[in-house]
Amino acid sequence: MTPAPRRPFLQRLGDRAEPWLYSAPALIVITAVMLVPLVVGISYAFRDVQILNPFSGGFVGLDHFRALAGDKAFRVALVNTFWWTVLTVLIQLLFGLILALLLDTPFRGRGIAQALVFLPWAVPTFLTGLNWAWLFNPTIGPLPHWLHALGLLAEPSNILSDPNLALWGPITAAVWWGIPFFAITLLAALQSIPSDLYEAAAIDGANPFQRFWSITLPFLAPVIAITVLLRTVWVANFTDLIIVMTGGGPADRTQTVASYIFTQAFKRLDFGYASAISLVLLFLLLAYALLILLLRQRLIDRDK
Amino acid sequence: MATIDIRSVSKAYGGHAPVLTDIDLSIRDGEFIVLVGPSGCGKSTLLRMIAGLEAISAGTIAIGGRVVNDLAPKARDIAMVFQSYALYPHMTVAENMTYSLRLKKTPRATVAEKLEAASRKLGLDAFLARKPKALSGGQRQRVAMGRAIVRAPKAFLFDEPLSNLDARLREQMRAEIRKLHAGLGATSIYVTHDQVEAMTLADRIVAMHGGIIQQVGSPLDLYDRPANLFVAGFIGSPGMNFLPGRWDAGARAVRLSDDSALPVERAIDLPDGSAVTVGVRPEHVGLGGDGGLAAAVDLVEPTGHGIILHLRLQDQPFKALTTDRRYLTPQESVRVTMPADRLHLFDGNGDRIA
Ligand SMILES: Nc1ncnc2c1ncn2[C@@H]1O[C@H](COP(=O)(O)OP(=O)(O)OP(=O)(O)O)[C@@H](O)[C@H]1O
């Protein structure tokens, strides 16, 4: 066999470029829609961008980050974000799991109950926030009076204006709003567990708690891990309820990093500083996501 | 080890027609009972009621003399092997097998000892650290068996444990189950719809149909003296041939539709002219004699070990089993004879006569 003659350069170039040319429109659109805003947003973090200052826009290097390091409000927001996210997600998970377990046992009218559980999810968050703000308001809402009657509050006051308790207001609303997500996801996972495993365990002598521990939980673990990851990132970024219910107050006691970004950007109109905070939040969440993904991989590997 | 007494047990799933009606069965200590019957006849339901996984609608079930109707599965001290094996996917083989012992807070040394004994018996030593996912079907089956035997329960319940295995492996496991039972001597109830399994494993077979027990007896009992048309047709492969006819009391013979007579030797007390069904097993049909009846050959099916002839006799499908290779070459017709002592007679209700 004689070696095939080398084809002309242009033809080879054409062959190489062909797949790229076909996918070019999609690639260009994706780049334009996703990457360009991201890059522009990140660039703000290193520029002085103030909406009301026509002379702003210049490059300031790491100035924003230096300011951030000394910003006490930011540190408070960081701590608040931690508690806001951890408490909201864990309580959502706990109640979502309980609800899913209840919905997984057969009873009359289960179909309707499963549909009703979705309801909070369908309420706009803005409305949820207003609704709960009213419920916590002692002049029109019943909650302070009930809490007082239960002995949980010394007097029927508005917890949203109590610096020590205010964060619980948005947390309660967020839990109420977010339970369906966990309940539905976990219910789907529960229903995929073969029932003969429970029967085998019952014959082996396991009581309901032991069955939950050695069958249900191992089956749910990967699902819980991935939903908690998603919800954590989502809740950490979730500002609607805080903005509507407390606006970050009183005295920044309910200010989370995300709501602080919102305040800086849309109240102080300092987009550069807000972008710098966003970048910090982005890195924190990325680090967290990486951690959970590693954990999940280990969980899955363990099953092999 | 224990006896199991089932007294007029019925089962109906809320609002539906009964699935089991008036089941009566006494199982002796150490006996190997096989429940057979077509799909949907209620075998699994009966087994699950004994296990405590299904409520008993009426009647009583007693294990070892103690009525267990209201006892939870764990209090009945029985072990069950599921068709799907139901191995705990997150536990290793060793953990799967010892789960029940660990729940009972058995001392570690005892657990290890029992695990060792069971895994040696089942040839599972090499797999103890693996997860079920990393096992073949046959190995999983063994683990399911191992999980049952480490507990040394009063009784073993098997629900079609071999139906997910290929034919050869099933044959091998069948022999092993037989050996295990001989060694352990535990009361066992085994559900299957494979009649070869039933015949080879059972001390007694319980044939069920439509939620009713049709016959209880030793495998050869059911083969030699089926109580009715259902059992006659269900036990044996290929299935028994049936021909409609009338009893001719004067000739002491059955008259088939073409008026030919099949003499019957036994003493039979039937009014002249009553409708009967004659049954004869394919392996008892004689071929190529001078007398007998003419039958057209539809199909010749060699099985290696024998030949199944699909025939047409007086317009009825009829099968004959032979080992004579002459019949491999297609022929238009053959003559079949039915030995008088091999004939089964059933009355108009399908019940056995004499
Ligand atoms: N949960 C239930 N609700 C209503 N009917 C049921 C239920 N479970 C089983 N049945 C019915 O009970 C009958 C017996 O079922 P069962 O599972 O005992 O049959 P089987 O003899 O084990 O059949 P197979 O050989 O196919 O396993 C079937 O007709 C089935 O439809």
Ligand SMILES: [Mg+2]
């Ligand atoms: Mg069944």
